[in-house]
Amino acid sequence: MPGRRVYRVKGANLKKNISKLLGALVLLSIFAYLFQTYSVGEKFGRLVVVVGNIAEAMKNAKHAYEDVDIVISDDELKEINISKISKEIKSSIDKKKELAASKTPMAPAQIKADEIRDEEKPQHNKTHPREAKIVKLEDLPDKFKPLKQYLHQPFKMGACQICHDTSSKKPGALVQKEIADVCYECHKTRYTKEFDHLPVKDGRCTDCHDPHQSNIRMLLKAESTNDLCMKCHDKKSTFKAKAKKLFVDMNLETKHKPIVEKSCLECHDAHTADHKSLLYMDAKMDLCLDCHDEVGEKTAHSNFKHGGVNTSKKRCLECHNPHATKEKKLLNKEPVALCLSCHDKEVKSDEDGGMLMNMKKHLDENPNWHKPIKDVKKEGGCSACHDPHGSDNFSILRKSFTKNFYANLENKDFFCFECHSEKKITKQFIASDEHNITAFRDGEVNLHHLHVNDRKGRSCRACHDEHASKYSHLIRDYTDFNGIKFPLRFIETPEGGSCAPACHKEFAYDRVNPKGIGK
C-alpha cells in the first residue's frame, strides 16, 4: 500500500513545510554527529577494502604453491661444510631427546636395594657406619628432665647418635671434632654473607642455641632473644669484645621502640648479613628510613637540607643512637650541645656554598641567649626553630622568616610570632593596662611599631640577634646593612634606653618620662 506513505501537501502550507525542513535538519545533524563520533566513514572504508580483497581472492582462486627448482653445482657443494652442519643437527637432536627424557615419568627402579642402602648410609669421613640406636625419652639422663617446650628434632627422636659418638668413653662426645661441623651436617645453609656474627664465624653455635631443648623458640639459651644478645653485648657484661662499640647500654631512659616491643632482630641478623653490624640494610640511613619514611621524604625533598644528615659520614647516626640514650628522641647528646659539636666552626652550606657562622663561638661570646636555647629542657633547643631533617625555609627553619633588613610585616607570616605576640608590632600606642606587650616604648608610643610599620619596615633581625647577644633583649651589637656591620650602640637605662645606629643619630626613649619620639 504505497499510497499511505505519500505525504499529502495541499497548497502552500508554509508552516508545515518549515517544520518538515527543521525535522530533516535535526535528523541530518544527528546523523552527522553519529557519523563523526563512531567514525563510520573510516569503518566503511575498511569494509570496502576487506570486501575488495575477498572478491580479488575469489577471482584468482588458486592456492597451490609452485615448485622452486634450485640447481646447486658441484663446486658450490664443495664450499658447504657438510660435516659441521651434520654435527649441529645431531647436537640439537640430542638436546631434544634429553628434554623429552626429562619430561617422561621416571622409569621403574632398576637399581638393587643394596645399592640404595649404601647411598643412604651416612658418609662421615672419620667415623665408621654405626648401628642405629634409638633412646626413648624416659631413658634420657636426669639432667634433661623435665622436658622443655621446644625440643631439637634429633633429641625428640632420641637419635642421640646423630650428634654423639656413643662408642667413645667420654660422655657427650661428638661425632665430629667441631660443634659447627655437627650442626652443619643437617643445617646445610652455610653462612656466607659479608659479615658474620663472631660466634658464627668461630663455629660456636651452642653459645646461643641449646642443642637439646629450650623454652624459647630457636632453642635459645636465654629467657628471650634480647636477653640472649645482652648476655654479651651489655655494657656491664664480662664479655671481652675487641671493640667497645659492640656494647649497648639498654638501661638508659630513652630506648628505641623496636628493641623494647619486638627484639634486636628487627634490625640485626643473628648470624650473617651483607651490611656492617649485621644489619639488614645500610645502617647509616636506609635501615632507619625503612620505618621512618616520613623523615626520608623530608631529607630528600626539602629545599634546604641539613648537611648533618644529608652529606655527613654517619647520616642518621650523627645525631641519633639506634639503641638507647639519656636524651629524648634518642639523641646522642643534649640538644644544643649536640648541634654545637659540629657547629663549633664555620661550616659550608650545601645550598649556596656560603659559610655558616661558628655558633659555638657566638654563643660563648654572648651571654644572653634566646629562650629556646637557654631553656633547653622546656623549649627544645635549636630544634625549636630549626628542623634538623630539612625544611623548605632557609636555614632549615620550621616556618618562614626573612633574610632582608627591610621587610614590611604586613601579610608576612613570620616565625617569630609563633611565640611573640603580634601586638608588639601592630599596636601604635600602648595603653597603661597593656604595658606587658612591649617595653620598647617612649611613654605610650610603641617604638616597635615605629620601626616596623612603615613603607620601609625593618625586619626583626635588623635589631635583634636570633641566637645570642651581649646586650639584653637580644639587641644586636652590630646590624648588617648592605654588607657593612654598623654598631647599634644600645645603652639601657632603668626606664628606657638609647640607640645610636647608622640609621639615625642617638635617640633616647623613656617609658615613664617620654622623650617625645614619633611625635
Place this chain on the structure above:
Amino acid sequence: MRTFATLFLLLFLSEAEAFTIVNPYDKEIKEESLASVVVEADFAAVDSLVISNDANETVTLEVNPKRSHYCKSVNLHLGENSLKVVGYKEGKVVKEETKELFLTSQVDKEYRYPPKDYNKSYFHNDENEKICSKCHDMSVNEVEGVAFEDITKSNCYECHKKINRDEHSHAPSINWLCTSCHNGNVGAFNQTDNAKTKYSVPDPIEEICLSCHKKHKEEWSKKRFHHEPAESGRCNRCHNSHSSPSEFYLRKPAWELCTGCHKEKIEGVHIVKTFGRKAHPTHNVKDPSREGKDLSCVSCHNPHVSNAPSLLQSESAMGLCSRCHKK
C-alpha cells in the same frame, strides 16, 4: 757686595723660618666648605699665630717650643676666599701670609667653574703624611665592613671630625667608614687625580653609591627618562655624601638646589596660571602630598628617573594634580 748678599739671604731665611703654611697651597680649589690649615712655626721667631678667613672668624694658636706643626680647620664660603695667617712675636707682627682659595659648588652655576689660575691640590701623599705622622697615626685603622663602636677611635676622626658636623649625616660617613668610598680609585671624569692621593674617589661615583643602594640600580634602569646627574652617575653633585643640614644629604634644600641649575624657573610663571591670575606656587607653602614637608620641585618632579616626561612623579597629568587636589 758679597756680605750684603749674605745678609739679605740670612734676613730672608729668618723671615721665612718664622712660619710656613704647609697646607693649603695658594690658588687651591676646595670642594668642602672647610680648609685644614697646617702651619709649621718656629718658636724662636713666633709665639702666636692668628688664622682668619673672609668672615673674620679668627683662630689663635699659641706656639710652644715642643711642637713644630699646628693644624686648624677654617670655614670657607663659596667662591674666592682669602685665608690669612699672621705670626706674632711679643705682640708684634713678624710675618703675614695669605692663601687664595676657591670653594666650588656643583649645584651653583656661578661657582661651578673656578678661575683658570686655580688648581686642584692633593694632600694625602707620602710627603705630606710624613709631616703629619709626627703627631697623628696616618694609617687606616678601619676594619673592612665593620663600623667603629667608638667613632673617635678612627684615625681619620681627629683631623676630619668637622666633616660630619651637620644634622643629616650619611651612615658610612658618620660611622667613619671612609675608605669604603675613598678607595683611591679614579673614574672617567677624574683621570687626572690618578695616583696623586691615596684616598681619591672615582668620578662618577655611581658604582660606589649603588654598591649599597642596590635597589636604585634595578629600578632606575627600567625607567624611560633620567635626570642628567643620575644618568651620568654623579650622585655627589646634588648629595653631600658626608653630612648636610638638608634632608637626603642634599647640598641645599631641594628647591634651592634645583633652581641652582634651572635658574629660569625662579622667576616667571611655572605651571599653568589659574583663574586667580596667580601662578602655581613652587615653594614656601606646605606640601599636601607629603605630610610635614614643604612644597618644592620634588613634590611634582622625580629628581632621578621617571616614566613620565619632564620627570613628573605621576604618569598621568590628573594623577599628578590629584596628589594634592583631592576631590
